[in-house]
Amino acid sequence: MDLAHLTGTEAQQRLGEIEPLYAEAFPESDLDDYRWRMRRQMASPGFEAVTARQAAALTGFVYGLPLPAGTTWWDGLEPAAPAGFTTETGARTFAVIDLAVRRTHRGRGLGRRLLDELLAGRTEERATLATAPHEQANQEMYRRWGWRQVGRVPGGAKETLAAFDLYAIDLREPEPTSST
Numbered sequence: 001m002d003l004a005h006l007t008g009t010e011a012q013q014r015l016g017e018i019e020p021l022y023a024e025a026f027p028e029s030d031l032d033d034y035r036w037r038m039r040r041q042m043a044s045p046g047f048e049a050v051t052a053r054q055a056a057a058l059t060g061f062v063y064g065l066p067l068p069a070g071t072t073w074w075d076g077l078e079p080a081a082p083a084g085f086t087t088e089t090g091a092r093t094f095a096v097i098d099l100a101v102r103r104t105h106r107g108r109g110l111g112r113r114l115l116d117e118l119l120a121g122r123t124e125e126r127a128t129l130a131t132a133p134h135e136q137a138n139q140e141m142y143r144r145w146g147w148r149q150v151g152r153v154p155g156g157a158k159e160t161l162a163a164f165d166l167y168a169i170d171l172r173e174p175e176p177t178s179s180t
C-alpha cells in the first residue's frame with residue numbers, strides 16, 4: 001500500500017477520484033454540499049491529505065486542516081469545556097475532517113495507518129474530529145485509538161446531522177503561554 005501526502009492544491013487535482021470513494025463511505029451525504037465544503041477547505045492554510053493506493057487505485061484517504069482563530073468548531077459545546085480550551089490560534093488544533101477506506105479494504109489497519117501518518121507530521125499541539133452520535137462503533141474505535149470524547153455540539157445549518165460528538169487527542173505538550 002502506497003501512502004502519499006497531498007497539499008490542498010494537489011488534493012484539488014485528485015478530487016475526481018476522492019469524490020467517488022467519499023460517496024461510497026458516506027452514502028447519506030449530499031455531493032453538492034461536499035464539493036462546496038471541499039473547495040473551501042482545500043484552499044485553507046495548512047490543509048493536508050494522506051491517500052492510500054494499491055495497484056494505482058485509491059483505497060483510502062484522510063484529510064483535515066488547522067482550526068482558524070474564530071472558528072465555530074466548538075460553538076455550543078456541551079458540557080462546557082474549561083476556560084481556554086476552545087481558544088484557537090490557527091496553529092493549536094488540527095481538525096480531521098474525513099477518513100474513509102474502500103469497503104473491500106476495511107478491517108486491515110489501513111484507517112488507523114492513514115490517520116497516524118497524517119497526524120505524525122503535524123505541528124499542532126492537539127487534533128480533533130467530529131463523529132455522528134449514532135455511530136457508536138466508530139466512536140469505540142476512536143477511543144481504542146486514544147481519542148477522548150470532549151462533548152457534543154449542534155450541527156450547523158448546512159450539516160446533515162442535528163448534532164456531532166467531538167473527540168480530541170494530544171499530539172504534543174502545549175506551548176508555554178508565558179516566557180517566565
Ligand SMILES: CC(C)(COP(=O)(O)OP(=O)(O)OC[C@H]1O[C@@H](n2cnc3c(N)ncnc32)[C@H](O)[C@@H]1OP(=O)(O)O)[C@@H](O)C(=O)NCCC(=O)NCCS
Pocket residue numbers: 025026099100101102105106107108109110111112113130131132137138141144145
Ligand atoms: C472508519 C473506517 C475509515 C475504518 O477503516 P479501516 O481500514 O477498517 O480501519 P482499521 O482497520 O484501521 O480499524 C478498524 C477498527 O474497527 C474494528 N472493526 C473492524 N470491523 C468492525 C466492525 N464491523 N464493527 C466494529 N469494529 C470493527 C477493527 O478491529 C479496528 O479496531 P482496532 O484498531 O482497535 O483493532 C472505515 O470503516 C470507513 O471508511 N467507514 C466509512 C466512513 C466512516 O465512517 N469514517 C469515519 C467517520 S468519523
